[in-house]
Amino acid sequence: MTVSINKNYTFKITGSAAKSRIAPLLPDNWVEGDTNVDFLWENAPRAVTKSFRDDVMCYSHLPNGTNILDSKWVLARLFQDAHCFTGLAGFQNFCRRQQCSSDVVDDEESFPQRCLDLFPGYESTDIITNFSDWWVVKDASSNGAGGIWVVSPQNRSFYQDARTSPFVENHRYVAQPYAWPLVLFQGRKCHVRVYGLVTSDGRAFVHDRAFLHVANEAFTGENMQDTVHITNCCANSHDLAQFSGEICAHFGVDSNRLTAEGEIEIGLARYKQAIHDKVAQLAERTGPFLRGGHRNGGFEYLGLDFILTGDDSAFLLEVNAPPSQDTATGLPHAEALHDAVLQDLLHLWVYPRVLGQDEQPGDWQCVYTPSVVESVQASVVPSKAAVVNKMRWALLERKLSKVEDIQETKLMENSFCVPGIRKHFRYFQNSKRKPLVYFENAGGTQVPICVDNAVQSSLALRDRSIGGKACVASARNTLQLLLGAQKCRIFLGANASQLISNLADAYYDLLSSDDELVISTDNHLANIQPWVKVATRSGAAIQWWNPIEEEFPFLNKSTRLVIVPHASNVLGEVRDLHSLQRHVRRETCGRARIIVDGVAATPHRFAAVDANEVDWYVISCHKVFGPHMGVLCGKPDAFKELSCPLEYGTLNYEACGGIAGLGIYISALASHLSSQRHDDDECLVGNTYSKEKETFETAVCEDIGALSPELVKNAYRLIRQVELPLTKMLIEGLQRSAKVSILASPQQCLDRQLPIVSFLHSDLDGELIVEACRRAGIICRYDSFLCSERFMKQLKFQRVVRFSLVHYNTAKEISYVLKVLQSLEGWF
Helix, strand or coil, X not given: CCCCCCCCEEEEECCHHHHHHHHHHCCCCEEECCCCCCXXXXXXXXXXHCCCHHHCCEECCCCCHHHHHCCHHHHHHHHCCCEEEEHHHHHHHHHHHCCCCCCCCCCCCCCCEEEEECCCCCCCEEECCCCCCCEEEEECCCCCCCCEEEECCCCHHHHHCCCXXXXXXXXXXXXXXXXXXXXXXXXXXXXXXXXXXXXXXXXXXXXXXXXXXXXXXXXXXXXXXXXHHXXXXXXXXXCCCCCCCCEEEECCCCCCEECCCCCEEEECHHHXXXXXXXXXXXXXXXXXXXXXXXXXXXXXXXXXXXXXXXXXXXXXXXXXXXXXXCCCCCCHHHHHHHHHHHHHHHHHHHHHHHHCCCCCCCCEEEEECCCCCCCCCCCCCHHHHHHHHHHHHHHXXXXXXXXXXXXXXXXXXXXXXXXXXXXXXXXXXXXXCCXXXXXXXXXXXXXXXXXXXXXXXXXXXXXXXXXXXXXXXXXXXXXXXXXXXXXXEEEEECCHHHHHHHHHHHHHHHCCCCCEEEEECXXXXXXXXXHHHHHHHHCCEEEEECCCCCCCCCCCCCEEEEEEECECCCCCEECCHHHHHHHHHHHCCCCCEXXXXXXXXXXXXXXXXXXXXXXXXXEEHHHCCCCCCEEEEECHHHHHXXXXXXXXXXXXXXXXXXXXXXXXXXXXXXXXXXXXXXXXXXXXXXXXXXXXXXXXXXXXXXXXXXXXXXXHHHHHHHHHHHHHHHHHHHHHHHCCCCCEEECCCCCCCHHHECCEEEEEECCXXXXXXXXXXXXXXXXXXXXXXXXXXXXHHHHCCCCEEEEECCCCCCHHXXXXXXXXXXXXXXXX
16 A cells, blocks of 8 residues: 555544644544544544444544443453442342451461562562452442442451442442452552453454552551542542552663663563463453444554563553543653653554555554454445444343352252251251241241250150259250350249349348449340349439440449340340450459340340450340240359249259250251252252151251350351341331431441341331231231330430341242332332
8 A cells, every 4th residue: 555645634522631642643644534534533423423433544542342342340350250249239249259257367377478569679578368258349340449348358248238348239340359368569569550452353452561559557457547448540649648640660671770761660571471472362352342443443542451460460440431531640751651651552553554565563562362253345335344243242141141040049049058957957947838938037036856856855754853853954955055054053934034134132131322333225124123123222323324325324332233135126136245344343342243134135146254254144045946935154253142943943944954955955056067968959948858858857856966155156167157138138128218217336347236126107007017918927026025115215216127048048039028018009
């Protein structure tokens, strides 16, 4: 092709930043125009160029190029090294699939890992934090520093909580593993901005010149601030005192050197191959969706961000197509690098397309050439090719989504449950009726078969002098293990209310008008009324503690008793007993006793009475999968103060036998923690089982080894692992209606939330909601649940609808309940 050197060529550049950057680099005989344009550059296709962009000689985009290359969602799909999800529910499902922990990771067994530093003479940094369960979550449609979150075990509950999570319903996000081990610059995290090029003939190029972008603050594993982990210039340039700006780098040199402007240039030759390989993969995988740009000489100019790691590999963070033509600092070295990259781009691709010259790559390195170049007619209209490319991607996306939907449906049916756990309960095996969805566990849980059998055995073989005493001894031993109260005395009674009343009466002789009782307003009335009565009789003062407004009560040397629940039976918020105990001991010089109602908490959380050092702890066994019996455990020194007995009359030996059976169930439950056995039907609502299966499961249960402290802890670990995502799913589902108000304290968070959720609807009466649920086979309640008047006044309710779950409930049940509620007229 022969081109006259005297001919004027026309160009059009949209966007002020691109125009001011590129126009000065073009030959003098190139003039700006609006029609008959030879070279068109635009950051994103604009309506004003639509009429002629298919007919230019060189164009800055490939058909559908921006939608593919600039999309975090698409790249995650194609590379499959990141995870795609939609909204908060998608994030929660992602955490479940990855088995992300919601607890703070114990790093005591971790060993320091050394982070190499690119700055000459700068010492390497030792980091102890384990980053194996850290993720960087990005808004799939945002650019710059917006929409980036660093998620770790330390803060994951914040992002999973519907009340605090930034994730928006129906919005797309991408989660990338936290790249590790890092390469730092002056002790700070950095990424390298690489310039790439993909051309209409399918080739891909990488330029040797690059920039380092550096975070503002020194890198540590403990600091979760964005300025430590996010290296984007937009996130850091606001603080010029710490901002490093763009630091020149070069893939063609091994060691650091100075640029012509006197700035340091970092040698990155050791990472060159890793960068080239990743860009080659990018071109290969996106190629099928970028076809058809031959006619107008299409290309995509890319800014690729990579994290460099200590093993000489590179992790692709994101792609900008095209990158910004502005520099963060405007300093000569940054301006010169931008100009050099673009000047080489013009000689490599633009001038050969417009002027017919040979390609002059300069510092551009070809990293990928298709093995088979498709025969594409130059007459193919790029705009039509863009439509075809979109259709190709849509078909792939539809296929991927369909597979994910199938996997998610299966996950929803089988997750959030302990495999096979329902086989331990006759309630879920009734072949004559479909089991009801039981969401009233806070009123009393279902009973395992081994507990039922143990009660029946005690009744069938009644022997008070031998068998009865053995049942009582076994029950006390089981309860010491179950409550983590091996240093405590165990007292048994008809129910928790009676035992609290007995304890209050026993303290009557120890109280005087000089004493003060601190009573938390979130107590059940069973842990309020006996203490009010004994205070009135003894003349002791009462101080009401409102935990909604104050974390700890005001105490003094007159404080004699502090009376609290481990968790509210309406809010489901777990109290930090260990911190409360230290506060009480410190403020009262060790004089006050702590009395804890653990009835609502123990089905879900390990009481750890010895470790928490509370003085008295009471539970109801019928709310912990056992028979109807109350249990009170007390520290020996607390019991020695009392002159009155706490147990009266003959104990219920059959119930004691059932408690021993409860120990068998807890052992069986703990065994599920390491079990790999799965049965897709075991977690489904309405499943029934044969008598042979029941007998088998009962035999398995009774063959479990003796209960131990470790088995109890394992069982509670499993319970929490199952219940936490169930709770999140339920809360999020209820909050989809703006008319629903969930009762919660200001400081309440999901990490301290039991699967006890109480709510009000602004338009629908609670009785109507509960009745509608009952008709649909859902058992729940609308009540005050024996809360104190003070507590109800603080939270402004008289009665609430309460859903209470345990570990044998399932995600499918929650989906069903939410569907029933959402079908009610006026729910939304």
